[in-house]
Amino acid sequence: MVKSKNNQRINDNDPNNNNEGDEMNENADPNSGNYDVKLLLLGSGESGKSTFFKQVQNERRRVKNTVHFNVVSSMAVMCQKLKELNLEFSSEELSKCAERVLQLSKNRAFMTSTTSVKGGDRNFYTDEIANDIYQLWKDSTIQKVFQNNRNDVHVFDGAEYFFERLDIIRKNDYIPSEEDLLYCRQKTIGIVEVSFDHESLKFSLFDVGGQRSERKKWVNCFEGVSAVVYVSSLADYDLKMYEDDSLNRMDDSLTVFEGLCNGFFKETPIIIVLNKTDIFKKKLEVHGIEQCFKDYNGSQDYDESVQFIRNKFLSLNKFDEQRIWIHECCATSTDDVRKVFEQIKHQVAQWKRNH
Known part of the structure; x- marks a missing residue:
């Protein structure tokens, strides 16, 4: 897990905390550890999931x-x-x-x-x-x-x-x-963990590789998960999969989410982070989301397009709708991620106390 040099946990309520010297466990065991809340960070390849993780972790490495x-x-x-x-x-x-x-x-x-x-x-x-x-x-x-x-x-x-x-x-x-x-794009290989304290609870966030070849490892992380943070790129609506040029990336992301929310995590809170809002806005100036969604009849307006995509995700859930939360984010923006992740931590802490 991410610890300071003297092996102490990160306290994200400490304004003087600086994680630049942290080391991370790149072969973390997600089923062992002393924590109150286990968050699993999932998402398809190139969704920006690992960029989101770097922001949370405040990673500063020589790259x-x-x-x-x-x-x-x-x-x-x-x-x-x-x-x-x-x-x-x-x-x-x-x-x-x-x-x-x-x-x-x-x-x-x-x-x-x-x-x-x-x-x-x-x-x-x-x-x-x-x-x-x-x-x-x-x-x-x-x-x-x-x-x-x-x-x-x-x-x-x-x-x-x-x-x-x-x-x-x-x-x-x-x-x-x-x-x-x-x-800087860098594929997540294996399982990486960052730990922190929030509202008197000990959190551990596990980042798992999102490429298709890495997804078979996801099941190893499923035990004892308090909530899933699922990152999907809004900008992927006109892109094909790196591993399969016949498959649209947004379609793949929706399919993966459907399997997660109606399968092993049907009773688990899932936070959807719709990432790359900045790129999405630029693309909408050129062409709309009908390239991916043939049933979309709206304009190229950002709010209208995002709402349609939000509804697509929500419509796939067959269980308690109160456990699904959606945030929009630009993972390359430190302020954006900080605000979104503060909301996520608060939502998960509230759910943990009420259930």
């Missing part, structure tokens, strides 16, 4: 290599898509840049050394690679692929943020900022 991995892999998939579309770069030099980036993205040592926040000692993000990516990002053909095909090639949501900071992340003394950390 420089992971940032570099995100930038290289995102540029690589766009270069590959460019080839598939039979598009050409404006110069032979740019083609060589693309080949070097593609080659690095397939380097097993690079992949294994950067998908961990601890990273590796070897620097794969050389000046040459940094220059390659900088030149490619400026190219009009890559920009065309990014604008028109980013959903097809699964470019992660934080890609543009980092591409606009290429001059910063290439520096040898670069240390990711708090904002960088929140935009």
Whole structure:
């Protein structure tokens, strides 16, 4: 569990508490522990669940290599898509840049050394690679692929943020900022735990991997759960699954939720966090949610669209409707997550005392 260096629990009622030195248990046993409230954080892959967890945990780790991995892999998939579309770069030099980036993205040592926040000692993000990516990002053909095909090639949501900071992340003394950390995509593998106190209750929050390959581990966490926090991305209504291009991500999220709320957790409080409100608002300016929901006849208004999605989730529940709560959130906003999580803790504490 997340503890301070002297092995004490985090008291989130202490305004002087700073968790920057915390260590987390990345192979936590969710069925053993001394706590009053066990929260299970679930959600589909890339829902922003782990970003939400990082905000709750106040995680500050050195993720420089992971940032570099995100930038290289995102540029690589766009270069590959460019080839598939039979598009050409404006110069032979740019083609060589693309080949070097593609080659690095397939380097097993690079992949294994950067998908961990601890990273590796070897620097794969050389000046040459940094220059390659900088030149490619400026190219009009890559920009065309990014604008028109980013959903097809699964470019992660934080890609543009980092591409606009290429001059910063290439520096040898670069240390990711708090904002960088929140935009940095990192898959949750296994089970991670953070513990804290709230209203005289001891809480433990378990974050479990959301990728399809990780979901088989969920059942190992089900024992003694006080409440489930289920994160779903509002912005996924026009995206396909990374693991299955035939399946819409929003549909998958709804299906997973239906199985949870009517199965093992049919009597357990479930808090739905509709995440990525910022991206959702931008997408609505281009096209509405009818891309996913054929029965939607409303406008592209944010409130109307969100209410429809909220009702979709609520309609799937076949048991006590009082145990389902829904919040909207932008997990990259520290203030947003703080407010939402305070509400969640209060709701769960109240439920715990009344049931």
